[in-house]
Amino acid sequence: MNSRITDRIATGVFYTIAAIMVALLLYLFYFILANGLPQVTWDFLTSESSSYKAGGGIRDQLFNSLYILVITMIITVPLGVFGGVYMAEYAKPGKLTSFIRSCIEMLASLPSIVVGLFGLLIFVNKMGLGYTIIGGALALTIFNIPVMVRVTEDAINSVPKEQKEASLALGITRWHTIKTVLLPYAFPGILTGAILASGRVFGEAAALLYTAGLSTPSLDYGNWNPLADNSPLNIFRPAETLAVHIWSVNTQGLIPDIREVANGASAVLVIAVLVFNILARWLGSVIHKKLTAGK
Amino acid sequence: MNYTVDSPKETKKEKLLNYSTQFNKEVVLDVKNLSIFYGNKEAVKRANMGIEKNAVTALIGPSGCGKSTFIRSINRMNDLIPSSRAEGEIIYDGINILRSDVNVVALRAEIGMVFQKPNPFPKSIYNNITHALKYNGQKNKQALDQIVEESLRKAALWDEVKDRLHQSALSLSGGQQQRLCIARTLAMEPRILLLDEPASALDPVSNAKIEELILQLKEDYSIVIVTHNMSQASRVSDKTAFFFNGDVVEYDDTKKIFTNPSETKTEEYISGRFG
Numbered sequence: 052m053n054s055r056i057t058d059r060i061a062t063g064v065f066y067t068i069a070a071i072m073v074a075l076l077l078y079l080f081y082f083i084l085a086n087g088l089p090q091v092t093w094d095f096l097t098s099e100s101s102s103y104k105a106g107g108g109i110r111d112q113l114f115n116s117l118y119i120l121v122i123t124m125i126i127t128v129p130l131g132v133f134g135g136v137y138m139a140e141y142a143k144p145g146k147l148t149s150f151i152r153s154c155i156e157m158l159a160s161l162p163s164i165v166v167g168l169f170g171l172l173i174f175v176n177k178m179g180l181g182y183t184i185i186g187g188a189l190a191l192t193i194f195n196i197p198v199m200v201r202v203t204e205d206a207i208n209s210v211p212k213e214q215k216e217a218s219l220a221l222g223i224t225r226w227h228t229i230k231t232v233l234l235p236y237a238f239p240g241i242l243t244g245a246i247l248a249s250g251r252v253f254g255e256a257a258a259l260l261y262t263a264g265l266s267t268p269s270l271d272y273g274n275w276n277p278l279a280d281n282s283p284l285n286i287f288r289p290a291e292t293l294a295v296h297i298w299s300v301n302t303q304g305l306i307p308d309i310r311e312v313a314n315g316a317s318a319v320l321v322i323a324v325l326v327f328n329i330l331a332r333w334l335g336s337v338i339h340k341k342l343t344a345g346k
Numbered sequence: 347m348n349y350t351v352d353s354p355k356e357t358k359k360e361k362l363l364n365y366s367t368q369f370n371k372e373v374v375l376d377v378k379n380l381s382i383f384y385g386n387k388e389a390v391k392r393a394n395m396g397i398e399k400n401a402v403t404a405l406i407g408p409s410g411c412g413k414s415t416f417i418r419s420i421n422r423m424n425d426l427i428p429s430s431r432a433e434g435e436i437i438y439d440g441i442n443i444l445r446s447d448v449n450v451v452a453l454r455a456e457i458g459m460v461f462q463k464p465n466p467f468p469k470s471i472y473n474n475i476t477h478a479l480k481y482n483g484q485k486n487k488q489a490l491d492q493i494v495e496e497s498l499r500k501a502a503l504w505d506e507v508k509d510r511l512h513q514s515a516l517s518l519s520g521g522q523q524q525r526l527c528i529a530r531t532l533a534m535e536p537r538i539l540l541l542d543e544p545a546s547a548l549d550p551v552s553n554a555k556i557e558e559l560i561l562q563l564k565e566d567y568s569i570v571i572v573t574h575n576m577s578q579a580s581r582v583s584d585k586t587a588f589f590f591n592g593d594v595v596e597y598d599d600t601k602k603i604f605t606n607p608s609e610t611k612t613e614e615y616i617s618g619r620f621g
Binding site: 079143144211213214215216217218219220224227231232235236280327 | 391421423426428451452454455456458459461463465466467468470478481482527530531534
């Protein structure tokens, strides 16, 4: 009798917690989208932002966010995956490995503003790059690598031992086994990690304030030469991302329509993250199917 | 093979002659004073065993007696356990395969292993077999097709899967998966097959099929099988070794072990008094 009541209470508590989470998410979505979506017009998405007049858009900021995301992931994913493979397959248990592991965990828990200041010191000042996309991407890499390493390590460790043994027992080297058995099997987990990491990149403002800067030069989207100053693809130019833009119009904006721009930009940011997640998951499941079943 | 041969063939023969009164056939693996440790725990204690060519050798004994550790040391799968350490010798082709300079990858291709739980890769049936072949440089489609068919035939699986070679191996039943794992190992053309409780996770019908298969494969391969199933051991094997607490208590012809064992411990185990 007693244990049945406990069981019911526990079940009730868990359902309540789940309901609170869903309700919070839905309310947030509703709040952001209800306020923001009316501001989101084609014009808003495709025009430059303005510094003091009303009616500015977020074209460059949206592009910058996506571009920094891509650059960051190009650096983070290989480093993180290789790091994770090392931790899962090559690192021998011992003092060194546990030291490396605590380093990774500490790196993961660094506040992003600290990483931003570190970036300012190293990339912007010491290396003399100034505010650049690559500086921002490197700063973001610093606190995304631990996530990637950890997730890859866990994903590889969760591959059934039998799979690894099967491959090794057929006279296949360790590296080839990692490449053809472990990584494909671990792919969904690694992908989830990459999506989480990119969500953090997309929403990050603090680390980018001091590394990628608060401004964007006027860009010519027809110029695809990555070395040109006005090319959007140039990684050595400053770039204000969407998240940074939201922060900056709210704190130091001179435009009369601060509210509208911030709300619109927030809605776009949320939708972009959502679309990105769904696309990445879909692509992931396609790749996973290719890697595992069928031909 | 890139083994470094440390003793000429003659000496090997001489060594084998010492055992010749004990064995009726040629010995393919000669285990001498093999001890395997996990940390400080001695899981196998100074085991001696000559494993015959083209015969089935069964390893029996209660759980934790060291028989799986023993079989896993033959193709160096114990290397995967960082705390494990082996002493003594396992002579194969005149070489002690426990030596650190032995090419383990090549060794495992010659001494194939099938595990307790069927472990096909989550790939197509076809690719399960070609996985290791492709790694070894076989790219020719026709040759691959032929090896796939041959190995599936040898594993008595061809007729059941020939129309769906490109379907996922996970769509097969447990028994079929296990035979696919055997086929995959046979495709590497090993000389020795190590079977670690290959049928214990399967239903009785699949179990019988695996046993039938083992008897067929004996013609071409030397087989070592770990089993918990007494009647299986007595049906399929020529030689039986009884392990207890890491010791090889008794190693003899299967018929002898099951009808007239010399050790009381063996008799107690076989008659089901413990284990």
